[in-house]
Amino acid sequence: ENHDRVIVIEDDNVVASDFLDYMNRGLKYYQNNQDVWAINAFSRDMSFPLDYTYDIYAVQRISSYSWGTWADRWRKTEWRIEKYYPSFFWKREQRRLFDMYGEDRSLMLDAQICGKVNSWAIRFDFSMLKNNMYCIAPCISRTYCTGNDGSGTHSRKIVKGFEANLSDGSRKAIFKDVELREDIRREFCKPYRNSWKRRIIRNLDFIICYFSQYRLRGE
Numbered sequence: 001e002n003h004d005r006v007i008v009i010e011d012d013n014v015v016a017s018d019f020l021d022y023m024n025r026g027l028k029y030y031q032n033n034q035d036v037w038a039i040n041a042f043s044r045d046m047s048f049p050l051d052y053t054y055d056i057y058a059v060q061r062i063s064s065y066s067w068g069t070w071a072d073r074w075r076k077t078e079w080r081i082e083k084y085y086p087s088f089f090w091k092r093e094q095r096r097l098f099d100m101y102g103e104d105r106s107l108m109l110d111a112q113i114c115g116k117v118n119s120w121a122i123r124f125d126f127s128m129l130k131n132n133m134y135c136i137a138p139c140i141s142r143t144y145c146t147g148n149d150g151s152g153t154h155s156r157k158i159v160k161g162f163e164a165n166l167s168d169g170s171r172k173a174i175f176k177d178v179e180l181r182e183d184i185r186r187e188f189c190k191p192y193r194n195s196w197k198r199r200i201i202r203n204l205d206f207i208i209c210y211f212s213q214y215r216l217r218g219e
Helices: 019-029 071-076 085-090 092-101 105-113 120-130 182-188 196-213
Strands: 005-009 013-015 036-040 056-059 066-070 134-138 143-145
Touching (some): 005 019, 005 071, 036 120, 056 182, 092 182
Parallel strands (some): 036 134
Antiparallel strands (some): 005 066, 036 066, 056 134
């Protein structure tokens, strides 16, 4: 309510020496770019195409570990997504688009509606897709989450696949206007794959939950 931008970091993150420099310059550079929804500070170690020479890349998923955004984007977020959910639940194309940046996302939105999780991030992501925008992320991470060792609030088990080397601060990220790339999307999504058995089991679970919470109430 009092500021035009915010930088958020979870308490189990280690930050690079140039974390604030990266975030503040990124928020300033993309402030008026209405394609950019937020700035991510975290990025796992990824293999980038040989022809990719930028310090940042575009991705349609927030990193809840550490991020920043602007007040006008925050106000666009649909926190009460129930009115959109019934049509989303049954439309495979919408679910496919949402899962382009992680096969877990539609299932997480189902869980949010059914009251099995309470995630601001999945609603923030849903609104980003709805507004056809994306995040900017660093090729070399500016944060590292220590909670993936099982000590984190939402990571009671050891979580692998999100290892990252922190920037040593010797090179400032150069911000450019970049676009979504399919080859980077495929690399980014590797840790977010679900087996077909898991998807079927989870979908059956949420279908039952959906009918019990909505259909039986006549909604």
